[in-house]
Amino acid sequence: MKYIPFSKPDFSHLEEQACLEVIRSGWLTAGPKTALFEKKFGEYIDVKHALAVNSATSALHLGLKSLGIKSGDYVLTTTYTFTATADAIRYVDANPIFVDIDPKTLCLDPEKIEDKIQILKKRRELNKLKAIIPVHFGGHSCPMDEICEIARKYNLKIEEDAAHAFPTKYKGRFIGSIGDVTCFSFYSTKPITTGEGGMLCTDSDEIAEKVRITRLHGISKDSWKRFINFDRGWEYDVVNLGYKYNFTDIGAAIGLIQLKKAEKMRKAREKISQNYFNNFSDIPGLILPYPACSFKEHSWHLFVIQIDGKRTPSGINRNQMIRILKKANIGFGIHYKPLHKMTYYRQIYSFKSDEFQVAEKIFNRCLSIPIYSALRESEQSYIIETIRKALLSDKKN
Numbered sequence: 001m002k003y004i005p006f007s008k009p010d011f012s013h014l015e016e017q018a019c020l021e022v023i024r025s026g027w028l029t030a031g032p033k034t035a036l037f038e039k040k041f042g043e044y045i046d047v048k049h050a051l052a053v054n055s056a057t058s059a060l061h062l063g064l065k066s067l068g069i070k071s072g073d074y075v076l077t078t079t080y081t082f083t084a085t086a087d088a089i090r091y092v093d094a095n096p097i098f099v100d101i102d103p104k105t106l107c108l109d110p111e112k113i114e115d116k117i118q119i120l121k122k123r124r125e126l127n128k129l130k131a132i133i134p135v136h137f138g139g140h141s142c143p144m145d146e147i148c149e150i151a152r153k154y155n156l157k158i159e160e161d162a163a164h165a166f167p168t169k170y171k172g173r174f175i176g177s178i179g180d181v182t183c184f185s186f187y188s189t190k191p192i193t194t195g196e197g198g199m200l201c202t203d204s205d206e207i208a209e210k211v212r213i214t215r216l217h218g219i220s221k222d223s224w225k226r227f228i229n230f231d232r233g234w235e236y237d238v239v240n241l242g243y244k245y246n247f248t249d250i251g252a253a254i255g256l257i258q259l260k261k262a263e264k265m266r267k268a269r270e271k272i273s274q275n276y277f278n279n280f281s282d283i284p285g286l287i288l289p290y291p292a293c294s295f296k297e298h299s300w301h302l303f304v305i306q307i308d309g310k311r312t313p314s315g316i317n318r319n320q321m322i323r324i325l326k327k328a329n330i331g332f333g334i335h336y337k338p339l340h341k342m343t344y345y346r347q348i349y350s351f352k353s354d355e356f357q358v359a360e361k362i363f364n365r366c367l368s369i370p371i372y373s374a375l376r377e378s379e380q381s382y383i384i385e386t387i388r389k390a391l392l393s394d395k396k397n
């Protein structure tokens with residue numbers, strides 16, 4: 001079998017055509033295509049402002065800045081995420097407060113958030129806690145009702161990391177307008193892609209205006225407008241320290257095509273997940289995802305299986321399975337090595353060894369297998385066959 005990559009974008013001649021059009025137009029950076037992509041994306045998820053930037057990491061950073069998170073503040077988030085989530089907290093010189101996850105959804109567990117808040121209270125540090133970043137892990141929405149309730153109770157802002165969650169719904173409503181700010185990723189492996197890219201969404205005019213200025217060098221369009229007259233059209237003002245986080249029209253042109261087929265691609269991933277459930281559910285020691293939502297509200301960005309080597313008929317564990325997949329030419333991922341285990345975060349903060357028991361356990365067992373709309377049926381069958389054979393074969397030795 002030819003190598004089956006862990007992830008692969010679903011592109012056709014339409015994306016190629018769209019790029020060519022932009023190249024021939026002569027306008028490559030953020031311009032008319034970006035404006036149109038923002039409009040269409042915002043309409044799709046029903047949010048007032050959708051602001052395109054060059055990555056979700058940039059969006060997370062700008063979001064925290066515009067929410068007023070600053071040096072010394074605390075921001076609570078999951079340890080079970082990609083480092084970008086916590087990096088953004090460090091960019092504003094705030095400190096991440098990591099919390100353990102729900103073993104079923106692998107998302108933040110509201111009870112554990114409460115427990116952590118009580119600990120901060122006891123330490124008289126609760127006043128430093130300013131925000132929560134829920135991560136919609138693998139495309140499964142976090143329990144937003146409970147998280148919003150906690151945010152209200154303790155006066156915290158919510159910035160959602162929705163890098164995996166387009167299109168994901170929570171109780172019938174698209175992820176993107178629940179928290180104060182929601183950040184999407186269009187990185188190459190994500191559910192829709194523009195190569196690199198991100199979108200910051202908010203219903204707040206005030207946040208949107210701050211982000212608009214900060215994403216491009218702190219240049220204020222308003223003051224620019226004030227100065228515009230026939231002979232001074234060149235004049236602009238820098239009102240803040242800003243960043244070079246703007247998007248490009250080439251990316252936007254690709255994004256517009258991807259947006260149109262986002263639900264079709266999601267449905268294809270849902271079908272693959274069904275195929276995996278149908279063919280894996282009878283294997284002892286193979287733990288499958290346990291969605292608490294309906295299948296059609298899940299973006300199915302990741303399909304994370306867990307292998308309990310003590311219970312599999314063959315005695316194969318996760319690390320042995322990795323070797324088998326490599327030999328079989330099947331790409332895989334590990335989502336995630338928890339952030340509290342990373343050198344950078346361990347060096348700055350001290351963690352108690354038993355603080356993140358669920359994350360530790362799942363990290364040792366987890367394996368993400370390919371799930372994307374360009375994954376052919378024959379490839380799915382080959383993946384299923386390879387994993388079944390490895391787990392069900394007679395004990396080695």
Ligand SMILES: *Cc1c(COP(=O)(O)O)cnc(C)c1O
Nearest residue numbers: 055056057082084163185186187
């Ligand atoms: C990919 C990812 C990001 C960062 O997205 P970029 O667009 O690559 O910056 C943030 N959070 C999570 C959970 C991710 O998986």
